[in-house]
Amino acid sequence: MYSDVFLLATAISGVFALAALRLGLPAALAATAAMLLFLVPGRGTLAVLPYVGEVAVSMDFYKLPFVVTSVILGLLVAFYSPPYLRHLGAPRWYYGVHVLYVLSFVYIILFENLIFVFLALELSIITSFLLIWYFGYGNRRFVALLYFVWAQVGSILFLVGVAISGTPTADVFRAAGVASLLVLLGLLIKMGTAGVHFWLPYAHAEAPTPLSALLSPVHVGLMAYWIWRLKAGAGWPLDALFLYGLVTAVYGSLLVFRETDFKRALADSTVANMGLLVAAAAIRNESISYAATALLFVGHAYAKAALFMLAGLYIVALHTRYIGEARWDRHLLAVSVLGFVALAGLFGINLIGKAYVAAGVPPLLYTAVLAVAALVSTAVYSFYLFNQMYRAGEGKVEYPAEMYAAVLAAAAAPYLLLLVLPLWLA
Amino acid sequence: MASLELLLAVAFAAALLDFFATRGYAAAAAGVVMLAGLLVGAGPATPYLKPSEFAAFVAGVYLAIVVYSHFYMRGAERLGWFWGWMGTFFGSMELFLLADHWVLLLLGWAGLDLASWGLILTYRDDDEMGFVGDGSRAGGITWLWPPSSSAIRAIVAVEVGTASLLVASAYMAVHHSPFISGWGRADDVAAALFLVAAFAKAAQLPFTDWLLTAMSAPTPVSALLHSSTMVKAGPILLLKLGHLLPHWAAEAAFLVGFATAFAGGLIALGQREPKLVLAASTASYLGMITAIALENPKEAALLIYAHGFAKAALFMAVGHGIYASHSRFPQSYPLIAKVVILLGMLILVGVLPVGALAKSEAPLWTVAVSALTVGYLGKLLRLPATNDWEPMWIPYTALVVVPNFLFIGAPPPVVLLSLAGGVLAFTGEAEVLRRRLYLPVLFDRVVPSAFRATWRLAAAVDRAVDRALQSSALLWRLAVDLVTVVDWLVDAALHDGLVSAVRRASAQVAGLKLEYYLYMAGVAAAFIIAVVLALGIWS
Numbered sequence: 001m002y003s004d005v006f007l008l009a010t011a012i013s014g015v016f017a018l019a020a021l022r023l024g025l026p027a028a029l030a031a032t033a034a035m036l037l038f039l040v041p042g043r044g045t046l047a048v049l050p051y052v053g054e055v056a057v058s059m060d061f062y063k064l065p066f067v068v069t070s071v072i073l074g075l076l077v078a079f080y081s082p083p084y085l086r087h088l089g090a091p092r093w094y095y096g097v098h099v100l101y102v103l104s105f106v107y108i109i110l111f112e113n114l115i116f117v118f119l120a121l122e123l124s125i126i127t128s129f130l131l132i133w134y135f136g137y138g139n140r141r142f143v144a145l146l147y148f149v150w151a152q153v154g155s156i157l158f159l160v161g162v163a164i165s166g167t168p169t170a171d172v173f174r175a176a177g178v179a180s181l182l183v184l185l186g187l188l189i190k191m192g193t194a195g196v197h198f199w200l201p202y203a204h205a206e207a208p209t210p211l212s213a214l215l216s217p218v219h220v221g222l223m224a225y226w227i228w229r230l231k232a233g234a235g236w237p238l239d240a241l242f243l244y245g246l247v248t249a250v251y252g253s254l255l256v257f258r259e260t261d262f263k264r265a266l267a268d269s270t271v272a273n274m275g276l277l278v279a280a281a282a283i284r285n286e287s288i289s290y291a292a293t294a295l296l297f298v299g300h301a302y303a304k305a306a307l308f309m310l311a312g313l314y315i316v317a318l319h320t321r322y323i324g325e326a327r328w329d330r331h332l333l334a335v336s337v338l339g340f341v342a343l344a345g346l347f348g349i350n351l352i353g354k355a356y357v358a359a360g361v362p363p364l365l366y367t368a369v370l371a372v373a374a375l376v377s378t379a380v381y382s383f384y385l386f387n388q389m390y391r392a393g394e395g396k397v398e399y400p401a402e403m404y405a406a407v408l409a410a411a412a413a414p415y416l417l418l419l420v421l422p423l424w425l426a
Numbered sequence: 427m428a429s430l431e432l433l434l435a436v437a438f439a440a441a442l443l444d445f446f447a448t449r450g451y452a453a454a455a456a457g458v459v460m461l462a463g464l465l466v467g468a469g470p471a472t473p474y475l476k477p478s479e480f481a482a483f484v485a486g487v488y489l490a491i492v493v494y495s496h497f498y499m500r501g502a503e504r505l506g507w508f509w510g511w512m513g514t515f516f517g518s519m520e521l522f523l524l525a526d527h528w529v530l531l532l533l534g535w536a537g538l539d540l541a542s543w544g545l546i547l548t549y550r551d552d553d554e555m556g557f558v559g560d561g562s563r564a565g566g567i568t569w570l571w572p573p574s575s576s577a578i579r580a581i582v583a584v585e586v587g588t589a590s591l592l593v594a595s596a597y598m599a600v601h602h603s604p605f606i607s608g609w610g611r612a613d614d615v616a617a618a619l620f621l622v623a624a625f626a627k628a629a630q631l632p633f634t635d636w637l638l639t640a641m642s643a644p645t646p647v648s649a650l651l652h653s654s655t656m657v658k659a660g661p662i663l664l665l666k667l668g669h670l671l672p673h674w675a676a677e678a679a680f681l682v683g684f685a686t687a688f689a690g691g692l693i694a695l696g697q698r699e700p701k702l703v704l705a706a707s708t709a710s711y712l713g714m715i716t717a718i719a720l721e722n723p724k725e726a727a728l729l730i731y732a733h734g735f736a737k738a739a740l741f742m743a744v745g746h747g748i749y750a751s752h753s754r755f756p757q758s759y760p761l762i763a764k765v766v767i768l769l770g771m772l773i774l775v776g777v778l779p780v781g782a783l784a785k786s787e788a789p790l791w792t793v794a795v796s797a798l799t800v801g802y803l804g805k806l807l808r809l810p811a812t813n814d815w816e817p818m819w820i821p822y823t824a825l826v827v828v829p830n831f832l833f834i835g836a837p838p839p840v841v842l843l844s845l846a847g848g849v850l851a852f853t854g855e856a857e858v859l860r861r862r863l864y865l866p867v868l869f870d871r872v873v874p875s876a877f878r879a880t881w882r883l884a885a886a887v888d889r890a891v892d893r894a895l896q897s898s899a900l901l902w903r904l905a906v907d908l909v910t911v912v913d914w915l916v917d918a919a920l921h922d923g924l925v926s927a928v929r930r931a932s933a934q935v936a937g938l939k940l941e942y943y944l945y946m947a948g949v950a951a952a953f954i955i956a957v958v959l960a961l962g963i964w965s
Contacts, residue, residue: 376589379585387574
């Protein structure tokens with residue numbers, strides 16, 4: 001029974017997470033590795049509650065890329081964190097919260113009951129809020145509150161929409177009118193698409209970098225799964241949503257050019273990529289939409305995590321966040337090429353994700369032009385950022401090997417995954 | 427027998443190997459394996475690939491240039507980078523040519539963009555050999571492009587084409603078939619996007635100038651990617667899809683190609699850097715091929731071969747001069763290089779067999795383009811010869827000699843007219859041509875200014891809304907204060923006011939000595955009742 005697997009994995013991860021509050025990294029790695037147990041395929045019912053309905057959890061082929069990416073990045077980031085946390089002077093309990101944050105990603109996808117998805121969202125918000133509040137940069141408490149309020153508004157709108165719809169089970173989700181719009185608005189706020197993105201550059205840039213490397217690549221992107229999953233019953237205006245996604249991609253890309261701060265630039269770039277993900281999830285053709293959403297999510301997650309970790313490496317090694325002050329040696333150049341090219345969607349599975357988004361473009365001149373603009377702009381800002389970094393010049397940079405290893409692993413993933421793609425698509 | 431899939435895997439594996447080994451031996455081996463495999467007729471093992479007539483041509487040119495690079499790049503820095511990207515280019519180009527599945531086509535196409543970008547970055551930004559331009563100022567820009575500027579110009583320009591190809595081929599995949607051989611007629615929007623893709627890749631107007639600054643890359647790269655092969659992906663795409671495109675596409679391709687053919691030829695006449703002469707010439711010939719690709723695909727294919735062999739050899743010959751003189755502006759060329767420049771010129775204009783075959787059905791206007799060719803290549807031939815026999819001459823000489831025995835045609839007499847263009851070799855460089863028709867101003871000033879204005883507008887709007895939202899925190903604070911006051915008032919009213927009012931009322935009531943009043947009221951009531959009863963009895 002999958003419910004037993006779920007409870008077992010939860011228990012093991014939970015115990016190790018609690019241990020990580022005291023013991024730090026080893027327990028955190030064990031807890032995150034235990035989350036791989038969730039990957040056993042199946043479906044089970046945990047309980048049937050009044051008003052809430054069946055509380056089911058499931059793991060299937062469609063959820064696999066989202067959950068695997070979350071867990072692997074959770075592991076990579078944990079592995080990456082120690083030198084950074086030493087730099088921050090953060091205590092060990094950071095790791096415990098980190099693990100709970102990763103666990104919340106798994107829950108967001110695994111729960112089939114949308115009210116429990118809301119609870120998982122709350123877990124993710126609270127854990128990430130705590131880490132920003134205690135370990136953020138700049139005006140961290142203001143930013144943490146800003147993030148918390150926006151995230152709460154998003155998840156509560158989602159909850160209210162689900163409650164009004166009266167169908168909290170994902171399989172039979174049906175919503176119309178206000179309920180449908182509230183669910184969508186809630187998810188879009190959590191993704192930070194154009195117009196409801198104002199929290200995102202603050203939160204993702206001011207969070208401690210290991211957190212940014214999960215917040216920006218994974219947390220916001222997971223909402224795309226739910227847009228994809230719920231769109232059949234939600235009655236959303238999908239064509240408009242698709243175009244809105246493309247507009248967000250262009251808008252977010254334009255915002256990148258205003259930045260000199262590496263992390264803020266990456267945060268703005270997340271807005272652009274969330275636009276592509278919304279467009280992907282809004283494609284009417286189910287299989288194309290899924291391929292686009294999954295490929296873009298996974299590709300973006302690894303590329304963005306790699307680049308955030310690279311930004312963090314510079315914070316530790318050179319004490320700078322300015323991309324114009326980032327020096328590189330050939331190793332750093334290699335990972336930045338891998339990271340920026342994947343982020344640009346010029347190669348790796350990101351390119352195929354973009355191709356599938358393109359497959360959703362309605363055959364009209366203005367939609368085609370908008371799509372080309374979205375695809376070009378998301379690529380151009382990456383090369384612009386790379387160029388900024390490249391021109392900063394070559395130099396000797398001393399950095400901890402484990403940080404570099406984590407960056408390299410994440411940066412290479414979009415290319416390595418090309419090799420398994422034929423199996424996956426078949 | 428080796429399958430095409432295996433050959434491609436070998437090509438990409440060689441790229442990875444060379445990246446780490448920094449030697450370029452794997453590149454040579456991959457070139458040999460690919461060429462041999464294709465010549466013995468390797469076929470696809472899956473439906474995803476389909477043989478292409480250009481695959482062996484690319485492998486042959488690649489092999490020659492790999493051999494040349496072993497000499498040219500000797501002692502150069504960043505050899506892992508160079509060989510890694512060369513291998514990536516080779517794998518991507520063959521993938522693009524052989525792909526019959528839309529996703530593979532895109533991977534190959536994008537791999538070309540990437541390899542071109544990477545190879546342009548081979549020289550360091552402070553290495554003079556990677557510069558393009560002389561540092562003068564005109565049209566509001568400085569005419570000097572280090573590799574990083576050239577690279578971003580190249581990638582941005584070709585990315586417009588790649589995004590267009592993404593949308594167009596995705597549309598065809600959804601509406602027809604994921605396999606290119608199963609595609610039906612393209613509608614107008616898809617056709618327009620295919621054209622944009624081909625134009626951007628082949629440096630057709632208005633995209634032309636990225637190709638000129640792409641000369642920041644080492645000469646073997648210019649010989650391979652930016653003349654004979656990678657930029658040919660544009661017209662090859664048109665050849666692949668020509669039968670699917672509507673009639674107007676041929677006219678559009680003709681107009682753009684025709685304009686670029688002359689613009690490129692004229693620009694080449696005005697250049698002083700020999701690599702820029704050849705780059706502009708490449709744009710010109712790509713224009714010629716683009717113009718006829720949809721009208722006469724067979725002729726276009728022959729031109730692709732002839733131009734490929736000739737231009738690769740021309741670049742390598744000029745590179746020999748650059749290598750010998752350590753200057754981007756060589757004032758003399760090795761004798762053998764001059765001979766090859768002459769032979770290359772004769773192929774381009776259609777006198778030697780391979781060129782003659784290509785020109786057998788060429789329209790008359792191409793003679794005028796050939797005349798320009800004789801003019802600008804004649805300028806190179808006028809420079810003195812030196813006696814340098816570095817073995818790098820072998821591959822490029824082979825490239826202009828051997829094909830003449832494989833592709834044989836007799837020169838149409840009219841091509842001889844183009845030799846009259848030799849007089850242009852004795853003219854000076856007109857300013858407008860030297861300034862490349864001011865196309866760099868479009869690239870470096872007009873488009874960036876417009877783009878900057880756009881992102882600044884977006885940033886200003888974003889900032890204004892962000893500020894407004896943050897200042898709304900004040901409203902929240904006011905609301906909180908208001909609620910606090912009201913709450914206090916209600917609280918006070920409920921918990922203080924009401925309780926004490928009740929208490930006061932109770933005390934008042936208690937202070938009224940009710941029992942006395944009740945007693946008095948009882949007495950009064952008893953008195954009234956007694957009176958009433960008495961009156962009743964009495965009456």
